Amino acid sequence: MASVVYEGKEDFERRVRALQTKKNRKMAEAEVDLSSIGIIPRMIAHVLFVLFRIFYGKQPSPLKFKAIEVLARIPYQSWESLVFVVLTVFFSNEQLAIRLGKLGRFASIAQENETMHVVVISHLARKQSDLIRGVAIPAVSAFFYYWFCIVFALVSKKWALELNVLFENHAYYQYDTYLSAHAQNLKANTCSCDYLTFYGRNPKDLHEFFELVRNDELIHRNMSAALLTDIYA
Ligand SMILES: [Fe+2]
Numbered sequence: 001m002a003s004v005v006y007e008g009k010e011d012f013e014r015r016v017r018a019l020q021t022k023k024n025r026k027m028a029e030a031e032v033d034l035s036s037i038g039i040i041p042r043m044i045a046h047v048l049f050v051l052f053r054i055f056y057g058k059q060p061s062p063l064k065f066k067a068i069e070v071l072a073r074i075p076y077q078s079w080e081s082l083v084f085v086v087l088t089v090f091f092s093n094e095q096l097a098i099r100l101g102k103l104g105r106f107a108s109i110a111q112e113n114e115t116m117h118v119v120v121i122s123h124l125a126r127k128q129s130d131l132i133r134g135v136a137i138p139a140v141s142a143f144f145y146y147w148f149c150i151v152f153a154l155v156s157k158k159w160a161l162e163l164n165v166l167f168e169n170h171a172y173y174q175y176d177t178y179l180s181a182h183a184q185n186l187k188a189n190t191c192s193c194d195y196l197t198f199y200g201r202n203p204k205d206l207h208e209f210f211e212l213v214r215n216d217e218l219i220h221r222n223m224s225a226a227l228l229t230d231i232y233a
């Protein structure tokens with residue numbers, strides 16, 4: 001099981017690179033038992049995935065990834081805000097501060113990582129993008145999803161983390177499917193985007209870019225599950 005505290009962005013990047021081997025990915029995939037996740041997060045995740053299918057199709061595409069990524073960063077963003085607010089009131093409780101600190105540190109690194117995904121993938125999806133599916137649906141859903149994530153985490157941090165495990169698991173397998181279906185085409189194209197350089201990643205081609213994003217999602221999934229076990233069990 002993944003360690004529950006990141007040592008920083010370099011540690012995150014080291015873990016991402018380690019998942020480039022199939023053996024390490026298989027081991028990481030087996031770390032999380034999805035069958036223990038409760039019915040409420042499961043139902044909400046199901047509704048989200050059905051909506052993605054209705055608006056963006058069953059098969060993964062850059063436009064579908066853009067919609068997924070717009071929502072993917074929101075739980076982390078909302079958790080960071082919540083940690084800040086809760087610590088404003090309960091800063092004298094040291095153990096609570098440590099638990100929230102673990103969640104906050106994970107949320108901060110993951111949020112920065114998901115922001116990179118959405119910026120770069122929006123750049124890649126710009127030719128497919130239209131006003132409704134490329135702009136309006138992601139923007140409106142992001143607004144409502146932010147407030148939903150705040151309320152959901154206040155009601156139950158366990159449910160919030162479980163929903164995130166399912167969301168990240170879905171993202172991981174969507175990227176994996178996309179990589180299998182478009183390997184040749186992705187290897188034939190470079191990935192040039194200023195934001196990627198700013199973030200500190202330099203994949204040799206689009207295939208490697210999507211491989212690393214897929215690995216990111218597996219780490220997000222496993223870290224959410226590790227936090228669930230370590231802090232909120
Ligand atoms: Fe992502």
Ligand SMILES: [Fe+2]
Pocket residue numbers: 072114168171216217220
């Ligand atoms: Fe993710």
